[in-house]
Amino acid sequence: xxxxxxxxxxxxxxxxxDQQTNPYASTYQPLxxxxxxxxxxxxxxxxxxxIERGAVLLQNGKVAAVGQTVNAPADAVIIDGSxxxxxxxxxxxxxxxxxxxxxxxxxxxxxxxxxxxxxAEVSAEHAIWPQDPQFDLARAGGVTxxxxxxxxxxxxxxxxxxxxxxxxxxxxxxxxxGAPYALKIACGENPMRVYGSKGQAPxxxxxxxxxxxxxxxxAVEYRDQLKRWRDQGSDPAKKPSRNLQLETLAGVLDxxxxxxxxxYRADEMATMIDISKEFGFKIxxxxxAVEAYKIRDLLVxxxxxxxxxxxxxxxxxxAYDGIRQNIALVHEAGGCAIVHSDSADGxxxxxxxAAKAMRAGAEAGITLTPADAITWLTINxxxxxxxxxxxxxxxxxxxxxxxxxSGNPFSVxxxxxxxxxxxxxxxxxxxxxxxxxxxxxxGILPEVRR
Amino acid sequence: xxxxxxxxxxxxxLPQPQAARPAAAQPPARRAAVPASRPSTAGETIAITNARxxxxxGPAIERGTVLIQSGxxxxxxxxVAVPAGARVIDATGKxxxxxxxxxxxxxxxxxxxxxxxxxxxxxxxxxxxxxxxTVVDSFNGSSTVIPVTRIEGITRQLVTPSSTGNVFVGQxxxxxxxxxxxxxxxxxxxxxxxALMGEGGAAVAGGARATAILRMREMLExxxxxxANRAAFNSSQRREYVRSRxxxxxxxxxxxxxxxxxxxxxxxxxxxxxxxxxHEFNVRLVxxxxxxxxxxxxxxxxxxxxxxxxxxxxxxxxDSLGATLENAARLSKAGVSLALASFDTQNSRTLRQxxxxxxxxxxxxxxxxxxxxxxxxRFWGVADRVGSLEVGKDAxxxxxxxxxxxxxTGPEHVFIKGREMSPDTxxxxxxxxxxxxx
Numbered sequence: 001x002x003x004x005x006x007x008x009x010x011x012x013x014x015x016x017x018d019q020q021t022n023p024y025a026s027t028y029q030p031l032x033x034x035x036x037x038x039x040x041x042x043x044x045x046x047x048x049x050x051i052e053r054g055a056v057l058l059q060n061g062k063v064a065a066v067g068q069t070v071n072a073p074a075d076a077v078i079i080d081g082s083x084x085x086x087x088x089x090x091x092x093x094x095x096x097x098x099x100x101x102x103x104x105x106x107x108x109x110x111x112x113x114x115x116x117x118x119x120a121e122v123s124a125e126h127a128i129w130p131q132d133p134q135f136d137l138a139r140a141g142g143v144t145x146x147x148x149x150x151x152x153x154x155x156x157x158x159x160x161x162x163x164x165x166x167x168x169x170x171x172x173x174x175x176x177x178g179a180p181y182a183l184k185i186a187c188g189e190n191p192m193r194v195y196g197s198k199g200q201a202p203x204x205x206x207x208x209x210x211x212x213x214x215x216x217x218x219a220v221e222y223r224d225q226l227k228r229w230r231d232q233g234s235d236p237a238k239k240p241s242r243n244l245q246l247e248t249l250a251g252v253l254d255x256x257x258x259x260x261x262x263x264y265r266a267d268e269m270a271t272m273i274d275i276s277k278e279f280g281f282k283i284x285x286x287x288x289a290v291e292a293y294k295i296r297d298l299l300v301x302x303x304x305x306x307x308x309x310x311x312x313x314x315x316x317x318x319a320y321d322g323i324r325q326n327i328a329l330v331h332e333a334g335g336c337a338i339v340h341s342d343s344a345d346g347x348x349x350x351x352x353x354a355a356k357a358m359r360a361g362a363e364a365g366i367t368l369t370p371a372d373a374i375t376w377l378t379i380n381x382x383x384x385x386x387x388x389x390x391x392x393x394x395x396x397x398x399x400x401x402x403x404x405x406s407g408n409p410f411s412v413x414x415x416x417x418x419x420x421x422x423x424x425x426x427x428x429x430x431x432x433x434x435x436x437x438x439x440x441x442x443g444i445l446p447e448v449r450r
Numbered sequence: 451x452x453x454x455x456x457x458x459x460x461x462x463x464l465p466q467p468q469a470a471r472p473a474a475a476q477p478p479a480r481r482a483a484v485p486a487s488r489p490s491t492a493g494e495t496i497a498i499t500n501a502r503x504x505x506x507x508g509p510a511i512e513r514g515t516v517l518i519q520s521g522x523x524x525x526x527x528x529x530v531a532v533p534a535g536a537r538v539i540d541a542t543g544k545x546x547x548x549x550x551x552x553x554x555x556x557x558x559x560x561x562x563x564x565x566x567x568x569x570x571x572x573x574x575x576x577x578x579x580x581x582x583x584t585v586v587d588s589f590n591g592s593s594t595v596i597p598v599t600r601i602e603g604i605t606r607q608l609v610t611p612s613s614t615g616n617v618f619v620g621q622x623x624x625x626x627x628x629x630x631x632x633x634x635x636x637x638x639x640x641x642x643x644x645a646l647m648g649e650g651g652a653a654v655a656g657g658a659r660a661t662a663i664l665r666m667r668e669m670l671e672x673x674x675x676x677x678a679n680r681a682a683f684n685s686s687q688r689r690e691y692v693r694s695r696x697x698x699x700x701x702x703x704x705x706x707x708x709x710x711x712x713x714x715x716x717x718x719x720x721x722x723x724x725x726x727x728x729h730e731f732n733v734r735l736v737x738x739x740x741x742x743x744x745x746x747x748x749x750x751x752x753x754x755x756x757x758x759x760x761x762x763x764x765x766x767x768x769d770s771l772g773a774t775l776e777n778a779a780r781l782s783k784a785g786v787s788l789a790l791a792s793f794d795t796q797n798s799r800t801l802r803q804x805x806x807x808x809x810x811x812x813x814x815x816x817x818x819x820x821x822x823x824x825x826x827x828r829f830w831g832v833a834d835r836v837g838s839l840e841v842g843k844d845a846x847x848x849x850x851x852x853x854x855x856x857x858x859t860g861p862e863h864v865f866i867k868g869r870e871m872s873p874d875t876x877x878x879x880x881x882x883x884x885x886x887x888x
Binding site: 102103104105133134137190193294296297308311312313314315316317320321322323324325329344345349350353355356358359363364400410411412413414415440441444445 | 884887
């Protein structure tokens, strides 16, 4: 057992070393910021109870202090937050911005490499168009980070990547430093429809599972082969040939890459948990998870998040049992409940999706406070994508990813007024010079105000 | 049999007494196989008291009463006498509105839209049918979508067909969500003729916007010629028409101004093209989609063209580069008649969220409520039946726990045609089953 853990550690170290030389590494640099104090605001930290009439200090790109009062440096910008609410920046752990960019035309349909059920070798980072105007719309909704995933047409859709929602000329310039890669995998109807209709596997849920198992078995062998080579001295002349597809899967087995699993039905989620145990990997979150409520005990026992919609249901059979209490029930069971969008519309109003889930919970007798609901939008998705050490809550030392709302974020009338990423003011509803427009929107219909 | 039904349905079936049409002088003989429902004359007497009543047709009434009798609204006001034996619902602190009217949905004709064969009647690949295609004969009052939708305050919908592969998509109907079957569930059928312009029109007309307009013009010209020459047509003495007799019949109420032509388009230039076409044929136009409507708001206002939008449309496409969350507010300010619609069959209930956001982006609360009640009722020709709390109208009434536009409130009682709807749905049953896991 000890040797096993040691070998895992060694493998992990090897991949970490590879990532230091990642040719696609983040080039993100925080934008200039000034020390900022927000006072007299209602603060949801996502790490404790609500702070009424509290204050937060943003300094050097970090949350420096949060509490009833903070010491303001002499040069600090002071914002009166009377009547306003302050929360961590919203994190969407399921987005296709940049890979299904607007305008939604064939030229920009980069989200699904539907040429083989296993395309673990592709990566969303190589298709993200940083000029997608939808990034700007999401920022106006308070979104400061999002995980961009490939689509769900394949069993293995490819790597996903976590971005900071900042204007940039390159995708690398948006990549969240230190965020692990994701591997998007998909259960159910989509892969079997896409490939079954082409007369190839998978055409059934049996075929889906066979496809996963076959691939994971190859990944285990690939990882072991590399391990043997390292154990025998890493002779460059004898290095096994590199396989990009298996490299991603092996990264999952080594715990470096996180599984984000599109899966609707309770029974299929249970099967995926079985597969993860057979091959020794961890599922970070089930996405869509329309039937998460039916197996919330299993999710809790296996420490797997559920990334859910507030009320989507019925658009296909595997979504037919969707109920409005899904999020509240997972939360009540002690699970890691996440409100996700999977939608360029929904990402603009994730706070409203959470509000709908609060109401649904209340109707079922589940008491949910704003301090509960904010975790679904911030710290829980941060955990699922692996950036919770850096962001997702307002705690000293964490990135100053912050939203000032015009009021209670769980009211339909409330809007994000100011959005900070690493302490830099990147959006201000009352200042057109702080409303970034992507290159695409420049020079067309200049009178449009969104 | 199917053809005969389709033909019969194409005839206007207006509920209003004044609109009863004389039988056509020329063959083919036609009759309405799907008459609209009449409000029931039976039913409970219910008094909802002490509510803040928002009748839409008039100013708010603080601590008002709405009296429901025989399926209709019998009284509305601050000083309404409650008859002996009436069921009284004390709605102190609650808000009372008319039932909401959504549009552009396929409720009752689509159960599950994807990969569930046999549950989807919104489109046809029968190329012999376009304008004559109809939703009513497919409508299933037992659809599980109906209870899920109505418990959120939506009591009627304009159910629209979605595709015939032609620029004319077919005839929409206003249906109630009582769970009744046809004909009782029909408020009006047909209520609107759906057609495509812009990108959507181009997609079914060889790829160009201009061809879509040409095809519409050709069909309308044929329909006009056909109406004037039915006898000659029936004795094969007329030139060939591009579409079938059924389609040409279906277009007659549109040409007579009895049924609106609903054009689905987004781009400002396409909306103006629709106005030109409507003017050319003197038909009543309603624009649907209309993401860039605010850019031509003055022209829409001057031409008295109503607009049905999703106020949350703000993602730019090449036919909607001007999409903005302020579309609703700007149209309202310019005096354009405005309705909001979800265009989402399963989640028609999100209409509330949409209206709330429209308010957050500048639409007045009164205009928002009208845009989901009386305005669409007028557009679809059913304002004599629904859309406001007025004496004599069908008792579609919603008692809200608080602000109807807010996300954390909800309906506590929903009445359709004077009948209180059950709060139970397939979803509430699932919740009950899984409230605890054994």
